[in-house]
Amino acid sequence: MSKQRYERPVIKKLETGMPNKFGTRTEYQPMTHIDGVPVAKLMKEYGSPLFVISEKTIRSTIQKAKKAFRTRYPRVQFAWSYKTNYLNSICSIFHQEGSWAEVVSGFEYDKAISLGVDGKKIIFNGPEKSEEDLTKAIKNDSLIHIDHLDELYTISELAEKLKARPRVAIRVNMDTGIYPMWDRFGFNYENGQAWDAINKIMHSDNMELVGLHCHIGTFMLAPSAYGIAASKLAELALSVEQKFKHEIKYIDLGGGFASKNTLKGAYLPGSDTNPTFDDFAEVISSALLNSNFKQEKLPMLILETGRALIDEAGFLLGSVISNKRSSTGRRNTILDIGVNILFTAFWYDHKITPAQEFTHYSEDTCIYGPLCMNIDVIRESASLPLLNKDDRVVIHNVGAYNMTQWMQFIALRPNVVLIDLEGKPHVIRLRETLDNMNNMENVPVHLKKFNL
Amino acid sequence: MKLKKNVAVSESGLLFNPVTGESFSVNPIGVEILNLLREENTDEQIYSSILAKYSTDKSTFEKDYEDFIGILTHNNLLEKHEETNA
Numbered sequence: 400m401s402k403q404r405y406e407r408p409v410i411k412k413l414e415t416g417m418p419n420k421f422g423t424r425t426e427y428q429p430m431t432h433i434d435g436v437p438v439a440k441l442m443k444e445y446g447s448p449l450f451v452i453s454e455k456t457i458r459s460t461i462q463k464a465k466k467a468f469r470t471r472y473p474r475v476q477f478a479w480s481y482k483t484n485y486l487n488s489i490c491s492i493f494h495q496e497g498s499w500a501e502v503v504s505g506f507e508y509d510k511a512i513s514l515g516v517d518g519k520k521i522i523f524n525g526p527e528k529s530e531e532d533l534t535k536a537i538k539n540d541s542l543i544h545i546d547h548l549d550e551l552y553t554i555s556e557l558a559e560k561l562k563a564r565p566r567v568a569i570r571v572n573m574d575t576g577i578y579p580m581w582d583r584f585g586f587n588y589e590n591g592q593a594w595d596a597i598n599k600i601m602h603s604d605n606m607e608l609v610g611l612h613c614h615i616g617t618f619m620l621a622p623s624a625y626g627i628a629a630s631k632l633a634e635l636a637l638s639v640e641q642k643f644k645h646e647i648k649y650i651d652l653g654g655g656f657a658s659k660n661t662l663k664g665a666y667l668p669g670s671d672t673n674p675t676f677d678d679f680a681e682v683i684s685s686a687l688l689n690s691n692f693k694q695e696k697l698p699m700l701i702l703e704t705g706r707a708l709i710d711e712a713g714f715l716l717g718s719v720i721s722n723k724r725s726s727t728g729r730r731n732t733i734l735d736i737g738v739n740i741l742f743t744a745f746w747y748d749h750k751i752t753p754a755q756e757f758t759h760y761s762e763d764t765c766i767y768g769p770l771c772m773n774i775d776v777i778r779e780s781a782s783l784p785l786l787n788k789d790d791r792v793v794i795h796n797v798g799a800y801n802m803t804q805w806m807q808f809i810a811l812r813p814n815v816v817l818i819d820l821e822g823k824p825h826v827i828r829l830r831e832t833l834d835n836m837n838n839m840e841n842v843p844v845h846l847k848k849f850n851l
Numbered sequence: 852m853k854l855k856k857n858v859a860v861s862e863s864g865l866l867f868n869p870v871t872g873e874s875f876s877v878n879p880i881g882v883e884i885l886n887l888l889r890e891e892n893t894d895e896q897i898y899s900s901i902l903a904k905y906s907t908d909k910s911t912f913e914k915d916y917e918d919f920i921g922i923l924t925h926n927n928l929l930e931k932h933e934e935t936n937a
Contacts, residue, residue, distance in 0.1 A: 405907035408881035408919040410866065412926065413874040724918060728925055760878040785878070788911065 407722070407785045409760055425668070426761075426784055430752040430793040433714055435822040438754040438791055441716060446830060447791070448717040448736045450815040452798060454492060456712035458820070461496045464708060467676035471684035474699040478522050480654050481507040483705030483799045484713075488817050488827040490514055493708070501654075501703040505532040512539070522651070522703070524570070524612070526584070533557055537565045544568045544612045544651070546585055551599060558605040568610030568651065569596045573631050575615050575624035584614050588631050597635065601643045608645065610701070611635055614653035618662065618706070618746075622674050622682040625652055629686035636698060637691055651701035652683060658710035660747040660796045668750075676707070706799040713798025715741060716754070719790045720769060730764045732786055736794065737768030737775045739808040742801055744768075744777045751777075754791035757784035770809055807831065852920065853930045854889040868928060875926070880905065884919060888929070 431438055434453050442449055461477065468475040478501035479493035485507060490500070491514060500511035503525030511521050518539025526546045528536070530553060536543050537557055545551050545567055558565050570585025571593045586592035600608045611632045615624055629652060636647035656679055661669040687700060717736035725731050738744050751766065761782045768775035777794070786792070805812055811831035816824045854860075859867045864882050866875040877885065880901070887897045894916070901912055923929050 402906040403904060405905040405912075406878060406880055407915045408878065408884050410875050410877045410881055410919065410922055410926070413876055722918075724921070728922070758878065760876075 404756070405787070406758055406760070407787060409762055409785055411760075411762065425750070425782065426752050426757075428752075429755055429757060431754055433793070434818045436818055436824060438716055438793060441816065441824060442718070442791060445814045445816050445824070445826065448715060448734075448740060448813045450740075450797070450802060450813060450828075451714045451716060451824075452486075452489065452815065452817045452827070453712045453714070454817055454819050457489070457492050457709060457798075458496060460708050460711060461493065461498065464676045464702075464704060465497075467680040468684065468700065468702065471680050472687060472700055473697060476649070476699055476701045477708075478520075478651075478701055478703050479708075480703050480705030481510065482803055483654075484709050484802050485510055486802055486815060486827055487514060488825075489709065489802075499701075505529060505535075508532060508536065508541075522701070524614070524703075530557065534561065537561055537563050540566060542566055542568060542610065544570050544585075544610075545596070545600075546570050548596065548599075551596060555603055555605055564605055564607050566609045567600065567606050568608070568612045568649075569593060569600070571611055571613045571632060571635065573613065573615070573628060575627040575631075577616055577619070577621060577624045579616075581614065581616050585612070588635070593635060594638070597639060601639070601645065608639070608647065610649040610651055610698075611647055612651040612653060612701075614703075615655060617655050618657045618660075619655045620657055620673060622678045625679055626682040626686040628652060629683050630690060633687055633690035633692065633698075640696075646696060647698055649699040649701050650687065651703065654703040654705050656704050656707035658707045658796060658799060660710060660743070660749065663746065663748055665748070669747075670750075709798035710796045711798065713796065713801070715794040715797045715801070717792055717794065719786045719788055719792065721788060722786065725765070730762050731767060732764050732783075733767045733769060734777060734792065735769050736777060737770040737810070738772075738777070739768075739770060739775075739806045739810065740801065740812060741768070741777060741794065741797060742804040742806070743797065743799070747796070748778060748781070749797065750795040751781060751783060752793045752795065753784050753786060754793050760785055772809075802828070807836065811836070852888060852894075853891050854885055854923075855928055855930050858928055860885050860889075866928070868926075871927070873926070881919065884916070 433451050434455055478499040479490055481502045499520040500516045501522045502508045502511055518541045521541040523536045523541050524544045533554055534557055543565055554565055571588050572582045572585050573588035574580050586596045600606050613628050615628050632650045639645055639647055657673040659670045659673055715736055717734045720733040720735055723731050761784055764781050764783045766778040766781060768777055814826050814830045815828035817827045818824050857869050860882060864877040866877050
């Protein structure tokens, strides 16, 4: 007779009417497959931990976003935010879906060029652009978004030297009714800095002001803020037209749309409460259509959405290393996934689902990572099914920022696998090796030998 | 080790301690262990009974069993040695 599946014995005090920081049980079904591929097979073949990205989800998400905007506004262009996830395969999927590249450093700029992106379709943002970077961008006729006056003067000098007329936009920061107000990028709208920068560009002959840009915040839960931003940029564009008879070609509202993750401290899950693409599209389109642009002169709307387009497509698979109890009796579970590869654990209460069958019994659990660091906490409190050593778990919505902000700290970074539209896995970034790390180091001869 | 006499455990896994008024939820394997404890089985007898029925190894179960006993003790659900001997 075969034996029954083992589950840890567990006893849990029933507390009715008491507030519970762990919340109620959220997991009802195991996640055994991703896009039809068994999680167990993926982990056996490619190791644990393992990042898995669904091409199907990326494509359906960007298509959903485009539909939300294009059904409401006639000219919309998405530009893939490289900093969110610049793995070459991921950028290529977005470029295949028609997105331009939005980069914030020389490294990202070179990455876009090496992928074959037309320089004219690269938006160059960010506060730091070296003369070398700017020279490349001017020669490639890229869209340069000016962050400060020093950059403006550098571009002006380079334009003269290169005998070119670079296409530029200015970055505008403003009060959109949200807290904290982001005022570190670009020129302020309310105190006249932005208008001053516009006048400087318009009065110099060697730059063409083609756009206005803003980046009002991150993980924005209030679509109304984008409505205010769109109205203010529209007003600026119309002022330029009135004063200089010059048409602003595009308004770029930057990024910042919230994904379906749940922010730490949020009472309800992000999947239920965060705004949809339709919510953002409705507010932004209305603001632009209701402004005083003539029908035939509506500027192109550019969106640099990153997080909301990729978060849901990313999964992080891992294994349980151990279960233990804290000094207060709280259940602690240690995974082989640490904050070194799951940076976003500092921002979100990531949804965690076991990848094998479980019963309806749950336990209030603190999920730790494997690092020898006190800050290595994946979830401070979660009501999870009973997990045994070596059990597999799936962490959801990890596609944004983790594969760019991860750290090679203590351990090596894992494989990243993309599951294509036919359900075939491809390793798109190899697990690091000790040789990778050592190859970047040089040890002076006198330090090569030691006797212990 | 023995479960306190007045502690009631239902088949569906509801445990009630009339002394403190506290209620607990216990999973099926936990109920089995509580019943074995009530019948005054030794630790070794409990191990062999569980290992014969479930697909696990002794070291895993031993660790989980000790943890379970720790929680029962913490919640004052087991009789102390003196009480057992009395």
